[in-house]
Amino acid sequence: xxxxxxxxxxxxxxxxxxxxxxxxxxxxxxxxxxxxxxxxxxxxxxxxxxxxxxxxxxxxxxxxxxxxxxxxxxxxxxxxxxxxxxxxxxxxxxxxxxxxxxxxxxxxxxxxxxxxxxxxxxxxxxxxxxxxxxxxxxxxxxxxxxxxxxxxxxxxxxxxxxxxxxxxxxxxxxxxxxxxxxxxxxxxxxxxxxxxxxxxxxxxxxxxxxxxxxxxxxxxxxxxxxxxxxxxxxxxxxxxxxxxx
Amino acid sequence: xxxxxxxxxxxxxxxxxxxxxxxxxxxxxxxxxxxxxxxxxxxxxxxxxxxxxxxxxxxxxxxxxxxxxxxxxxxxxxxxxxxxxxxxxxxxxxxxxxxxxxxxxxxxxxxxxxxxxxxxxxxxxxxxxxxxxxxxxxxxxxxxxxxxxxxxxxxxxxxxxxxxxxxxxxxxxxxxxxxxxxxxxxxxxxxxxxxxxxxxxxxxxxxxxxxxxxxxxxxxxxxxxxxxxxxxxxxxxxxxxxx
Numbered sequence: 001x002x003x004x005x006x007x008x009x010x011x012x013x014x015x016x017x018x019x020x021x022x023x024x025x026x027x028x029x030x031x032x033x034x035x036x037x038x039x040x041x042x043x044x045x046x047x048x049x050x051x052x053x054x055x056x057x058x059x060x061x062x063x064x065x066x067x068x069x070x071x072x073x074x075x076x077x078x079x080x081x082x083x084x085x086x087x088x089x090x091x092x093x094x095x096x097x098x099x100x101x102x103x104x105x106x107x108x109x110x111x112x113x114x115x116x117x118x119x120x121x122x123x124x125x126x127x128x129x130x131x132x133x134x135x136x137x138x139x140x141x142x143x144x145x146x147x148x149x150x151x152x153x154x155x156x157x158x159x160x161x162x163x164x165x166x167x168x169x170x171x172x173x174x175x176x177x178x179x180x181x182x183x184x185x186x187x188x189x190x191x192x193x194x195x196x197x198x199x200x201x202x203x204x205x206x207x208x209x210x211x212x213x214x215x216x217x218x219x220x221x222x223x224x225x226x227x228x229x230x231x232x233x234x235x236x237x238x239x240x241x242x243x244x245x
Numbered sequence: 246x247x248x249x250x251x252x253x254x255x256x257x258x259x260x261x262x263x264x265x266x267x268x269x270x271x272x273x274x275x276x277x278x279x280x281x282x283x284x285x286x287x288x289x290x291x292x293x294x295x296x297x298x299x300x301x302x303x304x305x306x307x308x309x310x311x312x313x314x315x316x317x318x319x320x321x322x323x324x325x326x327x328x329x330x331x332x333x334x335x336x337x338x339x340x341x342x343x344x345x346x347x348x349x350x351x352x353x354x355x356x357x358x359x360x361x362x363x364x365x366x367x368x369x370x371x372x373x374x375x376x377x378x379x380x381x382x383x384x385x386x387x388x389x390x391x392x393x394x395x396x397x398x399x400x401x402x403x404x405x406x407x408x409x410x411x412x413x414x415x416x417x418x419x420x421x422x423x424x425x426x427x428x429x430x431x432x433x434x435x436x437x438x439x440x441x442x443x444x445x446x447x448x449x450x451x452x453x454x455x456x457x458x459x460x461x462x463x464x465x466x467x468x469x470x471x472x473x474x475x476x477x478x479x480x481x482x483x484x485x486x487x488x
Contacts, residue, residue, distance in 0.1 A: 005347020005356075009333055009340075016335040016376075079331035083392070086295045086325040086402075087348050088317055 002089055006097030014067050014101065024067065024109055028060035029116050036120045046179055053117040054131060054203030055176030057110040058138055058196065062162065062170040064106045065146035069158035072098055072150025076239075091237045098150075099143055106139035107132065131206040134214060137221045138199035144228035151236040174200045195224035246308075248273040248400055248430040249294065253303035256289050263289040265454040266303065271447075273308075273399075276422070276431040278441035281451035282482050287434050288328075288404065290451065294432065295325050295402050308399055321349070324398035328405045330385040331392070334378035338369055338388055341377055342395050349396040359395055367391045367421070383414030390421065400430045407440060419444060442474050450481040457481045 014020055032052065039047035046052070075081045089097075110132050118124055145166065149158050171177055174196035180188045191197050198220035205213040247270055254267040264286040271277045281287045292298035294305050296316040304311050310318040325331075333341055339360050346356035364373045367387055372380060377388060386406065393401055403422070407415040415437075422444055425431060435441055441448050442462045449459045458465055458481045462474045469480040 001350055001352065002348050005344055008347070009336060009344045012340065013333065013335045079327040079329035080333055082297065082327045083325060083331040083345075084348070085297055086320060086323065087345075087396075088320045088350070089348055090317070 003093045003096045003100065006084075006089065006093060007100040010071060010098055011101035011105075013071055014105065017067075020063075020067050024060065024063045024105075025112055027063070028056050028109070028113055031059070032056045032113060032116055032120065046175075049117050049120050049122045050207050051204055052176070053113055053122060054135070054207055055174055055200045057113040057135060057203065058174055058199045059167070059170050059176055060109050060113060061106055061135075061138055061142040062167045064102055064109065064139070065142045065149065065166055066158065066162040067105075068098060068102050068143060068146030069149035069153070069162045070155050072147065072236075073153055073155040073158045076150070077154060085240075091240060094240065095147070095233055095236060098147060102143045102146070103136075103139055106143065107136065110135055110139070127207050127209050130211075131203045134202050134206040134218060135199065137218065137225045138195070138203075141195055141199070141221060141225040141228055144225065144232040147232040148228065148235055151232070151239045169194070170196050173197060176200060195221045246273045247271070247306075248275070249305060249307055249432070251290075251294065251303070251305040254290070254293055254300050254305050255302045256286075256293055256298060257301040262454050264293065267456055269449065269456060269459070271430060271432065273430050274427045275447065276426050276433060276445045278433045278435060278445035278448045279451060280435065280438070280441055280448060280478060280482075285451040285482070286454040287451050289454075291325075291402055291404055291432065291434060295323055296320055297325075322398060323400045323402065324393040324396050325402040326390045326393040326404065326406055328408060330382070330389045332377040332385055332388055335376060337374050337376055338380070339364065339373045341388060341392055345392045345395050363391050363395050383410055383417070386410060386414070386418065387421070390418065394425070398429060400432070401425070403431060403433045405435055406433070407435070407437065415440075438475050438478055450478060452482050 035047045035052055036049060038044070114122065114128055114132065146162065149161050153161060173191040173194055175191070180191050180197060198217035202214050202217035202221060205211070205217065249269065249271040251267050251269040254264060255262065256264040267290055279287045279290065289298065293300050293312060294307070296312050296319055300313060304313050307319045308322055310322070312319055333344060336344060342360035342363050343356040346359050351359065364370055369388065369391070372384060377385060380388065390403070390406060406422070407418050410418065419440070422431070433441065433445060447459060447461055448465060450457050450465070458468060460468065465477045465481070466472070466474055469477040471477045471480055
């Protein structure tokens, strides 16, 4: 009950911020439309809708980190948090209260990307559903990044780290805007060591029906998600206790 | 019955002792004002009593539970209205109140009922659907106090509740606080001496981390051989005190 009450508040705080909606839904949709328009004029295999949709969906998830990180960072420096710290909420109430609303939001954001893609020519079939499910570990990874950044940084710093750095890293190193093979070398090696390109490739494999290729990439994402969830919980709990001292 | 008993409560930050061996006993239903100049240690004392900061040494028992070993039990009995207005800005007045009910374990039905009653008793019916961030400072502070009361705390900490309010809003809040007197134990910190004098049963004056004196306003005036409470406070805050 306590967790749900807190989660409900966090949902309202995020959804009632119009900038969140504009960036979280509007920006990925505009990119999807823009890149599809380029594809229609100058056909590029990378911007084919079944390649593009998972890339944009994963890119959109970086905004989930921004929303959650900003909310937590703002809360941490507010008197409202003092009130919550004197209430019977425990660390797990806080962690689940912040995380629970974000998972459906992240999934919804992916679904919206796919719905827009249907209008741009993406086939409606069971692979779409599989692709959405395959992206859930990526959702958890980005939620954990938000929890971690919100625990460490203030809201302005979260804007810089999640709003600028993470979105750019996610964009450049995910193989969405350009093929990693075009750059190759160290750049490609770094990209392959990070989860972004694996999240996109797992989504693409599911969407195109190459089921045997899904887990080669998905394990990377699941691994990153597990590690970052553990780090985020540890840092959040530690910061919560140190903020109280 | 004793509501709060602090024994040698101490808080040190590296080399600085913010609160030095605070010994204090407050009875149930009492309105106790804790005064002191900036940096005197009163906010740190309140933080320790409300489980926001862990004491370096010593302990405080709040209605039978220790702030060091049973902080979760203590938190169920207390509530705090922090110095700055502590509200969720994008939630309406009603939603803010229902949120606190939920956090203190009430179900949806009970939360709605309690929020409705609180809105009526605080005269907030007309603004109940307004988002908290759109309210004036006075209404925000009133909401903040209502949020502190809706969990029906046995001990309420009011940290400078009227700071920054105009004289009318301040007097309105005084009326609300006066209505609470006797029903719950209230610990009030304030820089407004007339507020402490008008509202409190007893006053404690802190200086340099130590509790220098304790008593009614009249007793403190007598103890310091002064004529006004303000002079008594200055005497206690500047000099060593009489305890």
